[in-house]
Amino acid sequence: MSATPTTSTPSAGQHRLRHVLGQWLFHLYGFAGYAFFYLPILILVIFSFNDSRSVSKWAGFTLRWYEAMLQDRQIMLALWNSVFVAVVSTAIATVLGTLAAMALERYRRFPGRLIADITLYLPIIIPDIAMAIMLLAFFNLSGIGLHIWKVHFFGVRLAVPISVIIGHVAFNISFVAVVVQARLAQMDRTLEEAAQDLYASPWRTFWRVTLPLMMPGVLGGALLAFTLSLDDFVITFFTSGAGFNTLPVRVFGMIRKGVTPKINAVSSLMLGFSLLLVTLALLAARGREERKVGFF
Amino acid sequence: MNELLQRKPGLRAWLLLAPSFLWLLIFFIIPLGIIVVYSFLERDLYGGVVWKWTLENYRRVFDPLYFKTFLYSLWIAFLTAFFSLLFGYPLAYYIATRPEKTRNALVLALMIPFWTNFLVRTYAWLTLLRTNTGLINVWLQEWGIIDHPLPLFGNTFAITLGLVYGWMPDMILPIYAALEQLDRSLLEAAEDLYASGWQVFRRVIWPLSLPGVIAGTMLVFIPSLGAFVTPAILGGGKRLMIGNVITNQFLGAHDWPFGSALSVLMMAVMLLATLIYFRTGGEEARRGGLG
Numbered sequence: 001m002s003a004t005p006t007t008s009t010p011s012a013g014q015h016r017l018r019h020v021l022g023q024w025l026f027h028l029y030g031f032a033g034y035a036f037f038y039l040p041i042l043i044l045v046i047f048s049f050n051d052s053r054s055v056s057k058w059a060g061f062t063l064r065w066y067e068a069m070l071q072d073r074q075i076m077l078a079l080w081n082s083v084f085v086a087v088v089s090t091a092i093a094t095v096l097g098t099l100a101a102m103a104l105e106r107y108r109r110f111p112g113r114l115i116a117d118i119t120l121y122l123p124i125i126i127p128d129i130a131m132a133i134m135l136l137a138f139f140n141l142s143g144i145g146l147h148i149w150k151v152h153f154f155g156v157r158l159a160v161p162i163s164v165i166i167g168h169v170a171f172n173i174s175f176v177a178v179v180v181q182a183r184l185a186q187m188d189r190t191l192e193e194a195a196q197d198l199y200a201s202p203w204r205t206f207w208r209v210t211l212p213l214m215m216p217g218v219l220g221g222a223l224l225a226f227t228l229s230l231d232d233f234v235i236t237f238f239t240s241g242a243g244f245n246t247l248p249v250r251v252f253g254m255i256r257k258g259v260t261p262k263i264n265a266v267s268s269l270m271l272g273f274s275l276l277l278v279t280l281a282l283l284a285a286r287g288r289e290e291r292k293v294g295f296f
Numbered sequence: 297m298n299e300l301l302q303r304k305p306g307l308r309a310w311l312l313l314a315p316s317f318l319w320l321l322i323f324f325i326i327p328l329g330i331i332v333v334y335s336f337l338e339r340d341l342y343g344g345v346v347w348k349w350t351l352e353n354y355r356r357v358f359d360p361l362y363f364k365t366f367l368y369s370l371w372i373a374f375l376t377a378f379f380s381l382l383f384g385y386p387l388a389y390y391i392a393t394r395p396e397k398t399r400n401a402l403v404l405a406l407m408i409p410f411w412t413n414f415l416v417r418t419y420a421w422l423t424l425l426r427t428n429t430g431l432i433n434v435w436l437q438e439w440g441i442i443d444h445p446l447p448l449f450g451n452t453f454a455i456t457l458g459l460v461y462g463w464m465p466d467m468i469l470p471i472y473a474a475l476e477q478l479d480r481s482l483l484e485a486a487e488d489l490y491a492s493g494w495q496v497f498r499r500v501i502w503p504l505s506l507p508g509v510i511a512g513t514m515l516v517f518i519p520s521l522g523a524f525v526t527p528a529i530l531g532g533g534k535r536l537m538i539g540n541v542i543t544n545q546f547l548g549a550h551d552w553p554f555g556s557a558l559s560v561l562m563m564a565v566m567l568l569a570t571l572i573y574f575r576t577g578g579e580e581a582r583r584g585g586l587g
Binding site for chain 2: 026029030033034036037038040041043044047054055056057095096097099100102103104106107110111112113116119120122123125126127128129130131133134135136137138141166167169170173174177227230231233234238248251252255259263264267270271274275277278281282
C-alpha cells in the first residue's frame, strides 16, 4: 500500500487504494466519453484525404476530393446560398430578438406577458420537423413560397426563395432573445441611471451606454443564429421547393445517392466553419464577466 | 405620444416586442393554426385540401400501420433519453468535479461537436456503421474478431446510437450546470454523518441535480421523438419514425390533412410528456430534496 505512515492501518490503506482505483477508472470514463464524441468526426476528416473511393480502407493521402468539391458548381452554389441565407436571416433575427429581449428583461410585468413568453419560447421547444411542415403549409396557402429573391452576392448570382429566409428568422429570433436576455439580466443598471441623471436623452443612453454593455450578448446571439442557420437542414428542405440547395440540403441529397470521400470533404469544410464560429463565440464570450460558461 | 409612453410601461414593452411578436405571429402561430385546421379537412386528389370537416385523419392515425410507427418512435425517444442519461450523468459528474480550468475546457470541448452540423455528425456514423463497408465491421473482420458483419445498421441500434450521439450534450450540460452549483459542504456534512457513498449520491447529489436531469431528459426526448434525419440516414430505409411518415405525407403521398393530423398528435404527445415529467419531477424533487 502506498499510504503515508500516519494512515498505514490496513483498512485505511485499502480505502486509499480503492479511492485511487476509483479515480483512475473515473478518468478513463471521462476520456472514453470524449473519445465517443470526437472519434467519429476525426475519422470522417481523415477519410476526406483518402486516395480511393472507399471511406473505410486507407489508400494514401490525396487532396483530390477537395479539388472535386471546389470544381462542383452545385456544391459551390449551395455554399453561397447557405452563407447568404445565414447572413440575411441573422441580421434580421438579431435586431428583432434583441428588441424582444430588452422588453422582456426591462418590463418584468406587463399585460400580455404570458402570451409574449409563449410565442417567443415555443419555437425553441418545437421540433424542426413540425415547424418545417407548418411553414410549408403556410407558404403554400399564402403564395409566399413562389417569391424568389434574385441577388448578386460577392459576384455570384443567387436565386433565393424568400420563404427560406423567413423560416430561418422565425426559428432564430427566440435563440437570440434568450442569449441577449441572459446578458441583460447581469448588466449593471446603475450606469444607465447615471447617464440619465446627467441628462442624456433615452436615445443617447441607449447608443452610448446600453448597447455597448449588452454587445457581447448581442454578438453571442448573432453567432448562435448564424450557426443554426448554416446548420439547418430540415426547415430549409421543406420551405425551399425543388432546385434550391443550401450546403446541408446538397449534402443530404449526396448521401442519398451513396457514400463518397467527396461528402467527407464537404463535411470537413462545414466542420471547419463550425470551429471558426465556436472560436468567434468564445472571443465574444470573453467580453462577459460571467464566471460560468453559458449554456450556448 | 411620448407622454403616453412614459405613463404606460406596458405600451413601451409591447412597442419593443412588436416586430418579433408580429413575425412569430404570422410565420409561426398562424402556420401552427393552419396545421391544426388542415388535420380536420379532407384531402383532394392533387395534394391540396377540400374544405369539408372530418375526423377521418385522426381515425387513420390509429390504424395499426401508422400507430406502430408512432409507438416505435416513442420507444426510440425513450431509449435515447435513457441511454443519454445513463452515460451522460457520470460524464457531467466527471466534468463538474474537475478543477475550474479543466472544467471550462471540458465544457468547451463538449460544445464543439454540439455546434457541428447534425447532418455531418449523422453521416460520420453512417461511414462507421454500414453493414458491409462500414469501418467498424471492416476493421473487426480484418482483425479476425468476427467472421460475419455485425448488424449495426438499418436497425433500432443504429438510430438510437445516432440520436444519443446527437443529443447527449443536451443532457450533459443542464446536469453539469446543476452539479456545478452543488454546495460541497452538504457532501462533507453527509460524510461526517457516516453516510455511505451510495447514500450520499441517492440522498444528496441526485435530488439536487434533479432539475438538470429533468431539463436534460426533455431536451433529449422531444427532438428524438421528432427525429427525421437520423432514421432517414441510419435507418437504411427499413426503419421509419414518425418524422419520416410525416415527411412522406407532405412531400411524397401529398396527403397534407393526414400529415397534419400526425404532426398535431406528435406535438400533443410532446406537450403531455413535458407536463407529466415536470409534475412528477417537481414532486420528486420536493420529497427527496433537503428543503
